[in-house]
Amino acid sequence: MDCETPLTQMNTNLLSLHDLSVHFAHGGGQTTVVDRVSLTLGAGEVLGIVGESGSGKSQLLFALMGLLASNGNATGHALFDGQDLLSLPTKALDRVRGASLSMIFQDPMTALNPYKRIGDQLAEGLIHHQGLPRAAALAEASRMLDRVRIPDAPRAARRYPHEFSGGMRQRVMIAMALLVKPKLLLADEPTTALDVTIQAQVLDLMLEIAHETGTAIILVTHDLGVVARICDRVAVLYGGRIMEEGPAETMLSDPRHPYARGLLATTPRLEAAITPRLPTIPGAPRSGGAMLPSCPFAPRCSDKMPACDHMPPLRDIGPERRLACHLEPAP
Ligand SMILES: Nc1ncnc2c1ncn2[C@@H]1O[C@H](COP(=O)(O)OP(=O)(O)OP(=O)(O)O)[C@@H](O)[C@H]1O
Ligand SMILES: [Mg+2]
Missing domain, CATH: 3.40.50.300 (P-loop containing nucleotide triphosphate hydrolases)
Structure with a gap:
């Protein structure tokens, strides 16, 4: 057709x-x-x-x-x-x-690496695609986590996905996708x-x-x-x-x-x-x-x-x- x-x-x-x-x-x-x-x-x-x-x-x-x-x-x-x-x-x-181009998945766990800290996962895109130094990328990641209302964002950035509730993981996905x-x-x-x-x-x-x-x-x-x-x-x-x-x-x-x-x-x-x-x-x-x-x-x-x-x-x-x-x- x-x-x-x-x-x-x-x-x-x-x-x-x-x-x-x-x-x-x-x-x-x-x-x-x-x-x-x-x-x-x-x-x-x-x-x-x-x-x-x-x-x-x-x-x-x-x-x-x-x-x-x-x-x-x-x-x-x-x-x-x-x-x-x-x-x-x-x-x-x-x-x-x-x-x-980024995507938020129906199941956030499929998109998060269980062995990597949340902050590092978020910062990765900024380091690889925008050439940001690691410290600056981590600061940006933390700002975005705060923006999606993850409590105590700098500490949360050092945690692993399994330490978050399903709802919090979904917020992390949104932060990651929009960062x-x-x-x-x-x-x-x-x-x-x-x-x-x-x-x-x-x-x-x-x-x-x-x-x-x-x-x-x-x-x-x-x-x-x-x-x-x-x-x-x-x-x-x-x-x-x-x-x-x-x-x-x-x-x-x-x-x-x-x-x-x-x-x-x-x-x-x-x-x-x-x-x-x-x-x-x-x-x-x-x-x-x-x-x-x-x-x-x-x-x-x-x-x-x-x-x-x-x-x-x-x-x-x-x-x-x-x-x-x-x-x-x-x-
Ligand atoms: N690897 C695969 N091999 C064969 N069929 C598949 C495969 N993956 C998905 N499908 C089929 O593709 C069709 C469309 O699936 P899709 O996941 O896009 O549905 P959906 O509209 O997103 O549904 P939902 O609202 O439940 O999420 C379904 O019939 C599904 O069984
Ligand atoms: Mg679907």
Whole structure:
């Protein structure tokens, strides 16, 4: 299927994904878990990605970071700051990851080295990528730990990850990811390990620091209240495909895709800090397998029609809004 946005036009954005797919090899076969995702992100913009468990949200971010499992591979293009992340040699990708692209992982322990003091782990990026002397880098690290409200930051910097609670480790991850002032932060459910009462506070802190440094964010979240509060735009993923995408405010108040409508059935109040996880939609989520030409949501869709045997392209349906559904005729 052709992508609607020409590559040349997308070059003006900070990030332009063009038919990005993620495949996993297994037992002689192949599963596609992210399927021809195309989207763009401007400098400083905050894009939310929502979709139920297994829809491919994390794998999409891992593909951008070059961190897919050994049986995975990504195809398509991911133009970031003028370079295609998917075809960069490892050394060049390392430079990008340390300097202008960083990620907060769903599970902070996977990203922290258990044998290294927190301060040293934070300082590493500044030493290697910005050439800061060790003492200055450690001072910066300590300042950032203080900024994310880790008590007694200079002492905390000398501790090891296992000496922190899950919530504190998540704050350390946020500090680490933002310390290098990246152009783009990939945040995969960055507050799930935190107590519900402080999730909003930590997210606000993350956003505040990102705004100061002009950092754009792709935020994977299950929390529609968070999307309403902090995202400029939102993309809804189902079965590895973008079903709908648009400005957060209009998407939440007027979703068009039957899946997005089910997902966003209860529009979160904009002032709400935290809302419950996504509502349940009848039927089972699509499980991985060979890619079918049909819409992956069709088996669960109450508006299914014969045309759904062919997945429609994601096309413009209004100002900044895109939809992949036969229900809505082209304007
Ligand atoms: N190494 C692998 N080999 C085969 N399939 C994999 C592999 N890693 C992940 N997958 C599959 O990729 C699909 C997408 O997974 P992903 O982790 O991106 O989901 P997600 O949308 O982030 O879900 P959640 O909300 O639960 O975090 C899942 O079906 C998962 O089982
Ligand atoms: Mg995930």
